[in-house]
Structure formats: structure tokens, C-alpha cells
Amino acid sequence: MSVLASLLSLMFFPAGISLILSGMLYEWADRKLVARFQNRIGPRWFQPLADTIKLLSKEEIKPHSAHNLLFYGLPIVALSGALTAALYTPILGFSPIYSFQGDLIVALYLLSLLTMCTGLAGWNGASRFSLIGATRSLTQLFAYEAPFLLALLGPAMAAGTWTIKDISAYAGNHWMFLAQPVGFVVALIGLMGKLELPPFDAPEAETEIVAGALTEYSGRGLALFHIGKSVELVVAISLVTAFYLGGIGNPLIFLLKTLIILLFMAMLQSMLTRLRIDQTVGMWWRFGALLALLQILVIVLLKGWLS
């Protein structure tokens, strides 16, 4: 029975099909919102699904010099990383189905797996554009990863646990975005960096390096990377919502909260100009990391003082 339940949860909910579909819907919502902000009409609701089907049915072209196993394996690893992370995350406000002490760290690293795979894929692609894109992806990873982690560490320290489930439960009784406003802002912007959304889209700046690390990918590989990215969008937004906007709760209200975050991100995406990679790194280490550290310091001091 438990095997069947595990299989179901892996294949259908919260990971698997439902996650992929909801990823596409979030992607559509993001694209539509940005389009409306930019005075465009935007895609129809099934466009991400149509794109994926189209990509899956297309020929996959592998560059001669690319390593076979890496070229075909990396998209699968990237997608499965993002899907696995969903198992520990309160998707749609439901309590995560698996949980252990320290799963926060595991989930975050599973999410980073996508970026690492993108970087490796770019290096393996043997094209100049993908090589520069890969370098930028990985450079950017070092920029936002630490502040983002620190920003999620704030609620964890306040709750006194490393388990996503328990932190979310604690956050259900404490409105973290009021208690830790700085951490919330850093987490939100870190989210955009993680997803390489504008203004942090230097790794795939089309006007300079075509499609960045994924320039040489086509067909199935590209589709898997795209799905991986939209899954990551859902997982990461759910994580930030659960930690900062009132924890696990009514799925409808939870959905609404994630959409508010998405709206906010879409606004930032359409308002800001792309940062150069040196500006991205500078910004994160000069402000992001310091602010997150400051937040942690305040939490530590307050906890010491309260106890």
C-alpha cells in the first residue's frame, strides 16, 4: 500500500504530472502578466503546453564534440532534481509528503541542481555562446545562492528546526514577512535570480549570447530543461510562500498568495533593465548577502535576549 502511495505521489501529486502541469500554468501566468505590463496581448493559456509538445516532437540535434552521456543525461538529471525537491515542499499548501531533519538543505541543493546541470550542459555544448552562458550561469549561482539560503535560514532559525514541515507549521502562526521583512525581500529577489528571470537574465541574454548555456539544445533536451525550470518556479515560490506568507493552509488561499508573489515578480521583470553579470554579482554580495546576514544577526540576538 505504501509503495502504491509513494508511486502515486511521485507520478501524480505533488510531484509528477500535476507539478509539471502547474509549472506550465505558472509559466503562462508569468508570461501573460509580463505581456500585459508591456502592453502586449500575451500567450493563450495552453501556450506553454503547446510549446512543450512541439519541442518534444522535434528532432534533437547533438553537436559532434559534445559528450553523449552528458548531453542526453543532464536534462533528465535537472528535471528530476526539481521534481524531487517538490516532495519536501508544501506544494499548494499541502503538508510535504516526505520530511526529515535537514530536508531544507537537501531541497535547496536539489533546486540548484538545475543551474549546475545548465552550466555543465553549456560547457559540454562546445559552442562559444553556450560556454559564455555557462560561465555566467555558474557565476550568478555563486552570487544569489548564499543570500537566498540565508534568507530561508531566517525562518528556520526562528522556528528552531531544519525541517521544512516544521518551519511551515511555525510560520503558520507567525507572519514571517512582517517579522523578517528584509529576509522576505532578499528571498523574493533571490528567487528571481535563481530562475534567471529579468533583470537577472544575463546568462541567457539573447542579444549577446543567443540562448546562453542552452544554445546547442533542441527538441527533447530543451523541453526537459524548460519543464525543469517551470517546476522550479512552482517549488521555489511555494517554499517562499510557506516560509514567509503564513505557512501551510487552505490550498486556495495558498494559491492566491503564490500568485501575488508572481505578480510582484512580473512587475519587477518588466520594470528593470538587465544587469550585467558583474553588476549582478556586485549587487548580491554588496547588498543581498549583507542584508541577509544582518537579518540573521537580529534573529540570533533576539532569540538570545528572549530566552
Added chain:
Amino acid sequence: MTTETLLQRATEILAPFSKGNSNPEANRLDVNIEASDLPAATAALLSSEWGYLSAITPTDLGKEVNKLEVIYHFCEGAAITSLRIHLPREDQPDIPSISDQIPVASFFERELSEMLGVHVVGTPDSSRLFLPDDWPNGVYPLREDFSIEQAAPVEPRETLPEMGRVGNKFTVPIGPQHPALKEPGHFEFAVDGEIITGARMRLGYVHRGIEKATEQRNWIQNLYLLERICGICSHTHTSAYAMGVEKLAQVDVPQRAQAIREIVAGLERVHSHLLWLGVAAHEAGFDTLFMYSWRDRETVMDLLETLTGNRVNYSITVLGGVKYDFTAEHSRAIHKAMDYLEERIRYYLHIVTTDASFLQRTRGIGTMSLEEAKHFGALGPTARASGLERDVRIDSPYGAYHHFPVSLITAENGDLEARFEVRMKELLVSCFTIRTIVDNLPAGELAVRFPRKVPAGETISRVEAPRGEAFYYIKSGGGESPTRLKIRTPSLCNWTSALNKSIGHQLADVPMLIAGMDPCFSCNDRMITVRRKNDSQTISWSQMREYGIKKYAEIRETK
């Protein structure tokens, strides 16, 4: 200084080299010099700060005269000094290079050597600029005895050999097919990490042989051919050509026609600068501004369509006047559109000078000082952003600009921000000028009769295109078609500054730097027709004509 004193000074400066002077037109001085005196004469002009090199006209005078003619045109204000050099009509005569004194001459000299077969001694880069890679050596399309059979494709030679890899430097190619460049040009940037250490370019992917083609068409047909040089500033080319030919034929264009031409030129500038704003914003990754500015550009496109019937090739100019009249209804439509556009342009001016995230990508990037702008021979808004006061509409007013002067817009900083600022302010000036002309449209005829044959002679006609000075050299042999037509578009002069300023910047700034000068590739490329073996796509003129007649008959039937 008046034009007369300028020409007087030029005569004095060039006196030691002169082998005979003449004044073909009131604002022109023609000095015959020896090829060996060219560098010294150039140095003399430069050291007395007389003008800038505007163009080089290579001409084959034909078998009878048995000479090649190369003319170096220097402009200062309204005055033009031409250094005329005659070379023996043998294979590859020598002429010394002046690229060490004037960097932009490098492009002209490359064109000179590959088109006319002149050997430019000491030119820094002798690789092909316009001709295709599989063009045979020793075949020069501007020679009189050139025939298309000579240009049978040969084994392609590599015009741009791979730049050497030094340490961890490598080359990033941009174009001819690249998402950043919607137009066909090829650039190679050597990068060390993210920093640019070297830059090179190659043009000619859309060479259509227009200069040569004009010699086979009559004066009126050329108007429509030249309009198709550029899809953005098509009116610039027809007005430059029409003005030159009208000068040669001594036809006075009615005031009303001149005013209407200037209205269209102003609208064209508005649509061109708004297009540029969108492209430049997109290069910076600010897509919202891109979408907004292109939406607003539709206002002026619709207006142009209402006034002329076309969105791109307005075809409003005819030799001796214009085709369409403006009514009171039209002027109301223009005022209404200007109301909207002025408000939007003020908003964009505010955005590009205050938005912090946008300024991060433009302030202090690609800074070009006034001296550098002069040295590189920059033109148009690119030059004016560095404080260089160079605008043909003001320096040498033509057409309706005598009666409706425009004000000069310059900025001090010379960086990308200044170029945005200059272009946005120019838009406001254009809107104001359009309103003024519309309100004071002179009464009168639309066009006067134009003769089929134009008296022999040569003239130079300069027009301020949205990107800078467009230069036309027109020579008539007294017949129904020109004997030589030389076109130099502003983008060709701005490349030197863009490429030189990119070195030391980050790769991420390159699209912005290239976009900053508002390059127009189609105008750069004009001169060659390529026919490949067994190419079914090549059709002759008569076939084309038959096809056109058939097609139109079909369309008429379906209607």
C-alpha cells in the same frame, strides 16, 4: 565664417599642392593634386582644422580619357573642398593611404581598392569589406569594362581569418545571423573572459549593386531605385537625389513642395528615432520600453500612411516637386498625432535620463570625447552626443530648412546616455518643426516640369538623415541617366567609433554600443550583383518586367 571665407582659406591651405583650382558651384572648391601630395594636403587641411573627410568618390573615366579619378571630399559647414586625383588606368595604380590621419578613411579605402582596383599603399586593413568571398581577384565592378561574366564565382577565400587564440582569449562571432542583429553584418570580438580585446567587422551581405545600377536607368527610374536603399530613411535618399538632380537641371522646386518634403523628412526622423529607442532598449534587456516605444511609433507610421499611402517607401518625391498635397484635414491629423507623440517622447526622455536600472547600462558606457568624435569622423546624433556641432540641416540648410530652421541639439558626456538624450530631444525638435511647417505651409504648385535630359555636370548633395549626413555625388554626362552616382551613408562613418570604443568594455555592453550609433546595414551595402552558376533565382530585366505585368494582370482579374 561664411562659405566664401572658408573656401578662400581652403584655397590658401592647398595652394602649395594645387595643380589647378576651380569652383564648380558656389559652395565648392575643386583642387587637382598629384597622388603623392595627398597625405601632405590632408595633413595641411587637418592641421588648420578645415573640415572632415566626408567621402571618397572612385570613378573610372573610361577608355577615351584613359584615367581613373579619385575624389576626396572634405566638408566644413556648407563649404565642400574636393581633392581630385587622376591615376593611370592600368591594373592597380598606387595611391597613398590617409588612414593614419583619418581612421574612417580605412573603410573608404577598402571600398576604393576592391571596387576600382586602386592599390592603396599603407592602408591598415586591405581585406574585403563589401565584395563576396567568392569574388575573383582582379575583377573590379566599378571599371567601365566590367561585365558580370567576369565575376563568375571562384573558390571562396577567407576574408576574415580566425583571430589567434592567445591564452584564454577567444573570439565571439556576432552575425550575419544573430538574435542581437536583425540585419546582416558580421562582427568578431576577441574576448578575454568578458572583456573585449579586439574587434573586426565585415559588410556586404546585402550588396545590391545600386550605384552601378543607377547608370543603366534613367533619372526618374533612379528615384525609385534609390528609395529602396534603406527601409527606414527611404525619404532621405530620394530627397538627396532629387535635390542634386534638380540643382544640375537648374529646376526650381516650388516652396510648397519643399515644405511637404521636409514634413515627411521630419516624420521619418520621428519614426526612425522611435524605432532606434526600442531596439536600443531591447539590447539593454529593457523590453518594456521596447514594446512601448514601438507601440507609439505606430502613430507616426499610420500618419505617414495617411499622408503618402505607404508605410515604408513613401514615394512622395518626384523630380521637380512632390506627388501629393496636404489638406487641412491632414494638418489636423498631424497636430493630433504630434500632441500624443510629444507627451510620450517627454516621458521617454524622463525615463532614459532618470531610471536607475537603465542608467546602470548607459551612463559612462562607450564614452567618446569631442576630440575622439572628431578624430573618428562620427556623424549625426552619435557625434552630437559628444558635443560635436555637426548637422547638415544647420550647417548647410537645404530645401525648406532655409525658411523653417531647426535648433541644434548636443550633449556633453558622449556616453550612451547622452546619445539617448540627444535623440529624444531631437524628436521634440522634429515635432515642433513639423507643426511649424504644417501651420505655415506655403501656397503654390506641387511640382514643375522636369526635363528628360539633365545638362552635363557634377554636383554634391548632402542631407541630414536620421543617422547623420548622407552624401550624394551625382555626375551627369548630359544624357538620360547619370554617368556616376556615389552614395555615402552615415553608418559607414560611425563604425570606426563604435568598434574602437568597444575595446575594453564588457561583452554585455557590445550590443548597446553597436546599437548606440544606430547602424543601418542596408545603406552600407549597395554595389554588387552576384550571379552564381546555374542559379535559377537570377532573372533578367525583361523576364522581371514580364513577370510583373503578368502578376498585375492577375491581381486586376481577381478584383
